[in-house]
Amino acid sequence: MNDVAKISKPSSPGPGRTRYTPGVIPYAKMGYWDPDYVPNDTDVLAVFRITPQDGVDPIEAAAAVAGESSTATWTVVWTDRLTACDAYRGKAYRVDRVPGSQDQYFAWVAYDLALFEPGSIANLTASIIGNVFGFKPVKALRLEDMRFPVAYVKTFQGPATGIVVERERLDKFGRPLLGATVKPKLGLSGKNYGRVVFEALKGGLDFVKDDENINSQPFMHWRDRFLYTMEAVNSASAHTGEVKGHYLNVTGATMEDMYERANFAHELGSCIVMIDLVIGYTAIQSMAKWARANDMILHLHRAGHSTYTRQKQHGVSFRVIAKWMRLAGVDHIHAGTVVGKLEGDPAVVAGIYDSLREAGNPADLTRGLFFEQDWAGLRKVMPVASGGIHAGQMHQLVTYLGEDVVLQFGGGTIGHPMGIQAGAVANRVALEAMILARNEGRDIWNEGPQILAAAARYCQPLRAALDTWKDVTFNYTSTDTVDFVATATAS
Amino acid sequence: MRITQGTFSFLPDLTDEQIRAQIEYALGKGWALGVEHTDDPHPRNTYWEMWGTPMFDLHDAAGVMQEVQLCRRAHPERYIRLNAFDSTRGFETVRLSFIVQRPAEEARYRLVRTEAAGRNIRYTLERA
Numbered sequence: 001m002n003d004v005a006k007i008s009k010p011s012s013p014g015p016g017r018t019r020y021t022p023g024v025i026p027y028a029k030m031g032y033w034d035p036d037y038v039p040n041d042t043d044v045l046a047v048f049r050i051t052p053q054d055g056v057d058p059i060e061a062a063a064a065v066a067g068e069s070s071t072a073t074w075t076v077v078w079t080d081r082l083t084a085c086d087a088y089r090g091k092a093y094r095v096d097r098v099p100g101s102q103d104q105y106f107a108w109v110a111y112d113l114a115l116f117e118p119g120s121i122a123n124l125t126a127s128i129i130g131n132v133f134g135f136k137p138v139k140a141l142r143l144e145d146m147r148f149p150v151a152y153v154k155t156f157q158g159p160a161t162g163i164v165v166e167r168e169r170l171d172k173f174g175r176p177l178l179g180a181t182v183k184p185k186l187g188l189s190g191k192n193y194g195r196v197v198f199e200a201l202k203g204g205l206d207f208v209k210d211d212e213n214i215n216s217q218p219f220m221h222w223r224d225r226f227l228y229t230m231e232a233v234n235s236a237s238a239h240t241g242e243v244k245g246h247y248l249n250v251t252g253a254t255m256e257d258m259y260e261r262a263n264f265a266h267e268l269g270s271c272i273v274m275i276d277l278v279i280g281y282t283a284i285q286s287m288a289k290w291a292r293a294n295d296m297i298l299h300l301h302r303a304g305h306s307t308y309t310r311q312k313q314h315g316v317s318f319r320v321i322a323k324w325m326r327l328a329g330v331d332h333i334h335a336g337t338v339v340g341k342l343e344g345d346p347a348v349v350a351g352i353y354d355s356l357r358e359a360g361n362p363a364d365l366t367r368g369l370f371f372e373q374d375w376a377g378l379r380k381v382m383p384v385a386s387g388g389i390h391a392g393q394m395h396q397l398v399t400y401l402g403e404d405v406v407l408q409f410g411g412g413t414i415g416h417p418m419g420i421q422a423g424a425v426a427n428r429v430a431l432e433a434m435i436l437a438r439n440e441g442r443d444i445w446n447e448g449p450q451i452l453a454a455a456a457r458y459c460q461p462l463r464a465a466l467d468t469w470k471d472v473t474f475n476y477t478s479t480d481t482v483d484f485v486a487t488a489t490a491s
Numbered sequence: 492m493r494i495t496q497g498t499f500s501f502l503p504d505l506t507d508e509q510i511r512a513q514i515e516y517a518l519g520k521g522w523a524l525g526v527e528h529t530d531d532p533h534p535r536n537t538y539w540e541m542w543g544t545p546m547f548d549l550h551d552a553a554g555v556m557q558e559v560q561l562c563r564r565a566h567p568e569r570y571i572r573l574n575a576f577d578s579t580r581g582f583e584t585v586r587l588s589f590i591v592q593r594p595a596e597e598a599r600y601r602l603v604r605t606e607a608a609g610r611n612i613r614y615t616l617e618r619a
Contacts, residue, residue, distance in 0.1 A: 171534065173498060173588040174575075175498050204495065230614070237534055237616060238616050243534045269614060435498060436499055436502060436505075439512065439587075455502075
């Protein structure tokens with residue numbers, strides 16, 4: 001296929017008069033289905049999981065999705081003929097039945113690069129997940145994965161700081177970072193809140209975190225929190241000789257509020273601020289730009305995502321959200337723990353972590369990655385594992401999640417029977433002991449419990465943590481899993 | 492006070508045998524070891540003194556240990572750390588960094604608070 005010829009082909013009237021007779025014709029016949037299409041290197045690609053309505057042909061459904069996410073409307077319009085309409089049409093080029101399913105199909109769609117405004121997640125998503133998700137001929141629709149061409153990736157700033165520079169600023173190498181979210185989530189005064197931050201950081205954590213819904217409530221206005229928290233951060237740093245941080249959540253009702261809060265955090269010398277996913281893609285990109293300009297690490301809490309990422313039939317896969325957020329420019333993103341209290345199939349989580357941390361990803365259906373993705377030098381996002389994890393799982397966490405990750409033990413620090421500092425010590429000792437053993441070549445997956453027990457002999461807080469939480473697990477079946485056939489079958 | 496910088500500061504000080512195992516790990520990854528020392532481990536003192544340049548061409552743990560020993564002998568009262576540099580594209584940074592010697596009496600830092608407008612405070616860490 002000669003790509004250049006394909007691009008420069010003049011807008012043909014297509015099938016001509018027949019095609020543009022006023023009325024309704026199938027999307028597949030309007031040019032949104034092209035099984036011979038070979039995607040260009042510069043195309044944006046998407047895979048949708050489609051559940052067509054009973055009686056709707058899957059190819060027609062795929063063409064409709066391609067059409068409704070690009071140029072189509074429900075009827076023929078002659079004004080198409082004023083444009084290079086062939087080029088602007090999204091093209092469904094492949095439809096496969098989802099393995100193990102009777103009524104679901106993976107539809108592969110290619111979009112010309114010219115359909116998208118450079119560097120705008122809002123514009124990208126207004127097309128790809130715009131009207132199309134409410135389209136009646138499909139019962140349900142899920143965006144499974146996307147591939148962004150290098151030419152498009154290069155129009156985004158990407159992570160304000162990135163993993164490499166974050167570690168250099170923090171002077172922390174060779175191990176996961178440790179964090180905790182202040183609990184209780186709601187009700188603490190600024191002064192009491194800062195106490196929790198101080199104890200956890202002095203004990204040995206690298207970061208403490210505001211929770212997603214800590215903004216500026218009657219019990220604690222944001223300025224109080226920022227002032228007491230920064231006292232705690234700096235005091236802990238003086239006690240330990242280490243760089244410490246607290247994710248100050250600057251989420252607010254308006255951009256003006258968020259800039260005001262972020263600027264105050266900057267003035268107080270914080271190294272990191274935080275936002276929630278619910279502020280929206282444009283606000284996230286604005287804050288990423290602000291963070292780059294202010295030497296600030298930008299933490300993103302994925303508040304709200306499970307409303308549309310968790311169910312397999314309908315919504316947007318979190319791996320797609322993760323890719324959008326890498327383009328948008330956050331430095332941290334909550335991306336699953338596998339072993340904790342929140343949804344996270346190991347293979348799905350591995351695919352998400354790969355998308356955030358690698359310079360490029362090969363296609364890997366076992367991890368839900370449908371496409372090869374070149375990140376074109378875009379910085380890497382640090383995944384954050386948070387929710388129902390504790391020191392006794394350290395060998396599992398390090399095995400599943402690797403080294404470039406923030407492990408957040410909220411309850412696992414603050415709920416320690418000997419106090420918050422002891423909780424932090426337990427987590428840090430467990431982590432360092434596990435990394436030391438892994439580097440020495442030990443099989444931590446199998447020997448993990450012995451490695452922790454050995455460390456607990458000289459670390460009483462770790463012993464207490466292991467005794468308290470030793471049997472706590474959250475073994476539930478995952479909702480969001482990967483559907484693929486291990487061996488390729490002849491089609 | 493114990494300065495808790497480096498990958499393994501919460502563990503008991505590493506024995507030479509343990510240090511050697513970490514060097515083997517780093518060399519196995521293709522990383523270059525470098526020895527650095529300082530008497531001022533302020534958390535934002537990025538540039539410790541280099542004990543020579545990173546040993547890009549030394550692939551032998553015994554040789555690295557020897558440099559650690561020489562540095563210890565020359566600077567018995569300083570902090571010494573081993574850094575492992577990864578030149579792989581996309582990293583090009585330190586991948587492992589841990590303290591291999593501490594002075595008998597550790598450095599201490601105190602927090603200097605300069606009161607500013609309103610409730611604001613400017614913080615500085617100063618050697619105590």
